[in-house]
Amino acid sequence: MRVGFVHPSEQEFARFLDYYRIRWVYEPNSFPIGWDDGRVSEMFTPDFYLPEYDMYVELTTMKQSLVTPKNRKVRLLKELYPGVNVRLLYQKDYQQLLVQAGYGVLEVLDVHHLRKQDIQQILISPTELETRVRALGRKISRDYRGEAVILVGMLKGITFFLADLARQITIPVAIDYLALARYAGAQPHDRVTIVRDIDIPIDGRHVLLVEDIVNTGLTLEFVMNRLRERNPASLEVVALLDRPTRRLAARPLKYTGFQVPNDYVVGYGLDFRELYRNLPFICVLKQGVYQGLGSRPASPDPAAPK
Ligand code: 5GP
Numbered sequence: 001m002r003v004g005f006v007h008p009s010e011q012e013f014a015r016f017l018d019y020y021r022i023r024w025v026y027e028p029n030s031f032p033i034g035w036d037d038g039r040v041s042e043m044f045t046p047d048f049y050l051p052e053y054d055m056y057v058e059l060t061t062m063k064q065s066l067v068t069p070k071n072r073k074v075r076l077l078k079e080l081y082p083g084v085n086v087r088l089l090y091q092k093d094y095q096q097l098l099v100q101a102g103y104g105v106l107e108v109l110d111v112h113h114l115r116k117q118d119i120q121q122i123l124i125s126p127t128e129l130e131t132r133v134r135a136l137g138r139k140i141s142r143d144y145r146g147e148a149v150i151l152v153g154m155l156k157g158i159t160f161f162l163a164d165l166a167r168q169i170t171i172p173v174a175i176d177y178l179a180l181a182r183y184a185g186a187q188p189h190d191r192v193t194i195v196r197d198i199d200i201p202i203d204g205r206h207v208l209l210v211e212d213i214v215n216t217g218l219t220l221e222f223v224m225n226r227l228r229e230r231n232p233a234s235l236e237v238v239a240l241l242d243r244p245t246r247r248l249a250a251r252p253l254k255y256t257g258f259q260v261p262n263d264y265v266v267g268y269g270l271d272f273r274e275l276y277r278n279l280p281f282i283c284v285l286k287q288g289v290y291q292g293l294g295s296r297p298a299s300p301d302p303a304a305p306k
Contacts, residue, residue: 010047013059013094017050020218021191025049029056031084033076044073046086053248056086059094093246093262124258124282129268132257133161136238137168140208140255148172149206150232152198154223155179157212159277160269161240161257165210176200178223192222207232212270213241213260217249224251241265241282258282 003026005011010026017024028049034042046056058074060067067090074088124132140149148171153162155177166173179196207227214220220237227235238255245262260282266272267279276285 007059009059009094013048013057013089017048019190019192020222022053022218023051025051031077031081033073033080044077046077050248054085055248056084058086058088060088060090087248118285118288120263120284120286122281122283123260123265124268126280128258129281130164133164133240134168136255136257137165137170140165140238141168141170144171144206146171147206148174149208150174150176150198150200150202151208151210152202152227153177153210154212154219155196156277157269157271158210158240161212162210165238174200180219180223192219194223194226202227202230202232204231204233206234207236209235209237211237211239213243213265214239214253214256215243215246217247217251220251221249240268241270 003011003014005014005026014024014026026048027045030043030045032040032042033044034040046058048057048059049055050057058070060070070088074086077084077086149169151162151166151169151173153159153175156179162175166175176198177196178194178198181190181193181195209220209223209227211220214237220239224235224237236254237251239253240257241260242253242256242258243260243262263284264272265282265284266276267282269277270282271277272285
């Protein structure tokens, strides 16, 4: 299928959705949002429709001057058609989606050391992490009393969280790891895949998937579907961080540590271009550190075959 995207960023987004095996349709519907003397005077055509999520997505990746009118259109659409589920993705959000999916990692690494002035805010201190992880461990031990559980960690962000959590759990646990291919350098036909699978058979056993942060929920959705096919006795999620404002796939999380705002966070296992995982706290880096990310040159042919 050839799609005539209006803007390269739309093609990038389509590739991102393809990678996560999410079906999409480009600009399938136009909604009347303004009338003049009983005649339609204004239409709004959201960029994408995701049938599996029954959701429209509008990207605002172009000029800031376009953001305000788009906001207005989205607001009108929501008011006039309350049954229509529409999300506006801002340029910042969109770039971060690409960054966190690993996009841009292959670029030259120019950040080598943490400088104090790179940190904008410490969101969660080491003590807060310790206290919350201990409470999660207790709760899990209570909920699964009399059972054994397999902790499946998603590499690599869970490194520290999993190690700390497992030591706070007092029922028998087995530990295994999963790794997904990252989006970096993905070709148009690439799809998210498990590159390192778990070794332990999970058929008939209780599985607790350990995630560092749940953002759109797409990573989780993909992994949960793959694990569920193997018939575990139960399958639940413990996520250290939850960013519900960005959710596209709304799967309930049984255990969460902290909710975080939209800013990209690092530390305690979470990286920025493979750095900062070893910080003992969770923090937000200054915007300048991220500059240039998500701005990889677009494909020269915006209508390249999918
Ligand atoms: P999702 O598929 O839910 O959008 O993204 C989940 C994955 O993206 C996480 O496992 C994590 O690797 C990455 N991610 C999402 N948000 C952040 C963030 O703020 N900081 C870091 N370092 N990684 C993130």
